[in-house]
Amino acid sequence: MTNKGIVLLAGSLLAGCVTINIYFPAAAAEKAADKIIDEVWQLKDGAADGAGGAKSDAPAAQPKPTK
Amino acid sequence: MTMRFARVLFLCLMSIATLAYAQADIEINTPAITTLKNSMQQRHNQLAPHYASGAVGLTRDAQIVLRDANAVPLPQRQAVNSLVGAENQDRSALYREIARANQHPEWESEIRSTFAGRWIEKAQSGWWVQDGQGGWKKK
Numbered sequence: 681m682t683n684k685g686i687v688l689l690a691g692s693l694l695a696g697c698v699t700i701n702i703y704f705p706a707a708a709a710e711k712a713a714d715k716i717i718d719e720v721w722q723l724k725d726g727a728a729d730g731a732g733g734a735k736s737d738a739p740a741a742q743p744k745p746t747k
Numbered sequence: 748m749t750m751r752f753a754r755v756l757f758l759c760l761m762s763i764a765t766l767a768y769a770q771a772d773i774e775i776n777t778p779a780i781t782t783l784k785n786s787m788q789q790r791h792n793q794l795a796p797h798y799a800s801g802a803v804g805l806t807r808d809a810q811i812v813l814r815d816a817n818a819v820p821l822p823q824r825q826a827v828n829s830l831v832g833a834e835n836q837d838r839s840a841l842y843r844e845i846a847r848a849n850q851h852p853e854w855e856s857e858i859r860s861t862f863a864g865r866w867i868e869k870a871q872s873g874w875w876v877q878d879g880q881g882g883w884k885k886k
Binding site: 703704705706708709710711712713714715716717718719720721722723 | 771772773780784787841845851854857861865866869
């Protein structure tokens with residue numbers, strides 16, 4: 681195990697880090713997207729923090745038997 | 748001497764790896780993102796009736812489009828066009844900002860396609876959404 685071996689080990693570990701870091705976190709992105717969409721479309725009561733009176737609740741006005 | 752150096756180096760690298768792994772989360776709490784979100788939230792009240800009428804639909808590339816201008820009374824058409832344009836500008840800026848806030852500007856297109864799927868998934872029934880081939884269907 682010489683200096684060359686150490687450099688090789690360090691290099692591969694570093695490459696491992698980079699691989700982890702550039703990988704797109706799809707599940708986390710989906711969660712983040714859901715959170716933003718819920719707020720923009722006011723889908724959860726939790727979105728009341730900045731929205732003020734959530735008057736635009738739009739209750740399913742008339743349950744028409746649409747096909 | 749060499750072994751000690753190797754051990755220190757190893758520990759350093761391991762902690763970097765752990766840090767990188769722990770950051771596999773998406774940052775969305777920045778002032779720029781919050782501003783865009785609020786702007787879109789306010790616009791939504793004006794857009795919602797047009798989603799419901801089918802005039803405006805959700806595209807497969809995470810934008811919106813005036814897909815049936817005839818569903819909008821002529822005097823309102825220009826206003827709806829402006830709403831759609833402003834919304835698309837905010838949406839594109841949002842995807843770009845999220846990518847940037849996470850130090851990966853190159854993630855923008857993946858973030859956009861993630862949003863495309865989620866907007867459509869969460870759309871109310873009766874709204875028009877675009878499928879993978881570009882065709883329109885009513886949810």
